[in-house]
Amino acid sequence: MKKDLLFDLTVDKTKQTVTITREFDAELPLVWDAFTKQEFLDQWVAPKPFTSRTKYMDFKVGGKRFFAMVSPEGQERWMIQEYKSITPKTNFQLFNAFADEDENPQLPGSEWDYNFSEQHGKTKVVISIYNESLTRMERLIEMGFKEGMAATLDNLDELLATASAK
Amino acid sequence: MEIRRDIFQAIADPTRRAIVVLIALQAMTPNALAEHFNTSRQAVSKHIKILTECDLVKQEQQGREIYYSLEIEKMKEIDIWLDQFRKIWEIRFNQLDNVLSKMKKQKK
Numbered sequence: 001m002k003k004d005l006l007f008d009l010t011v012d013k014t015k016q017t018v019t020i021t022r023e024f025d026a027e028l029p030l031v032w033d034a035f036t037k038q039e040f041l042d043q044w045v046a047p048k049p050f051t052s053r054t055k056y057m058d059f060k061v062g063g064k065r066f067f068a069m070v071s072p073e074g075q076e077r078w079m080i081q082e083y084k085s086i087t088p089k090t091n092f093q094l095f096n097a098f099a100d101e102d103e104n105p106q107l108p109g110s111e112w113d114y115n116f117s118e119q120h121g122k123t124k125v126v127i128s129i130y131n132e133s134l135t136r137m138e139r140l141i142e143m144g145f146k147e148g149m150a151a152t153l154d155n156l157d158e159l160l161a162t163a164s165a166k
Numbered sequence: 167m168e169i170r171r172d173i174f175q176a177i178a179d180p181t182r183r184a185i186v187v188l189i190a191l192q193a194m195t196p197n198a199l200a201e202h203f204n205t206s207r208q209a210v211s212k213h214i215k216i217l218t219e220c221d222l223v224k225q226e227q228q229g230r231e232i233y234y235s236l237e238i239e240k241m242k243e244i245d246i247w248l249d250q251f252r253k254i255w256e257i258r259f260n261q262l263d264n265v266l267s268k269m270k271k272q273k274k
Binding site: 005025026034040043044045047 | 248251252254255256257258259261262263264265266267269270273
């Protein structure tokens with residue numbers, strides 16, 4: 001990672017929100033595309049050796065992205081996201097939930113809020129993730145870490161396994 | 167029925183977080199603790215029971231009184247969890263850095 005780029009992650013338990021801030025060494029339109037276009041998203045949201053496979057993505061309010069995190073063994077974990085609001089190159093919000101392969105969401109999910117701003121050619125992205133139940137989220141993440149099972153946030157369990165295998 | 171409890175459950179409740187803060191400063195008796203809350207003593211005991219089950223609170227008998235104190239080591243579990251979570255996002259964003267530099271080159 002480039003050392004001079006800001007990275008911050010905080011958990012606010014009273015607001016049941018995780019906030020992640022990261023700076024990128026690129027202009028805003030590029031970063032916006034990387035977060036909102038299928039062909040770019042699939043290149044980075046899944047940490048190697050996992051891959052992201054998007055079945056469809058319709059980036060508009062009310063539109064959905066249905067995708068899977070695929071393990072090296074070919075195991076798929078499906079997720080569905082629905083876009084709740086979009087302010088081009090500034091902000092978008094989505095609802096994220098695990099799903100089965102027939103697109104049925106497994107509730108409760110989480111609400112994601114993405115904010116973009118550019119300064120001196122660098123783009124700052126602030127992601128707030130609100131969970132109806134932070135306890136549940138934490139427990140599931142912990143479970144994922146220990147037993148490689150379920151997680152509520154994205155592909156967190158797979159990611160944890162990758163991180164702990166190092 | 168046995169319910170598995172953990173530290174995240176312990177601190178999910180505002181009253182329990184307040185108890186943790188209070189006993190982090192000094193060991194306290196159930197009565198002294200209850201004075202800090204508007205709820206009944208029973209309600210406070212119930213929270214202490216959960217905290218004890220989460221291994222976050224230990225109790226010591228001193229004479230006729232029971233004193234509750236905080237298991238500091240256990241609190242570190244939260245940091246460990248947060249660290250794992252951070253790592254995931256680091257990996258993901260490093261990949262994004264690479265994608266962005268590829269995108270930049272293609273633009274030129």
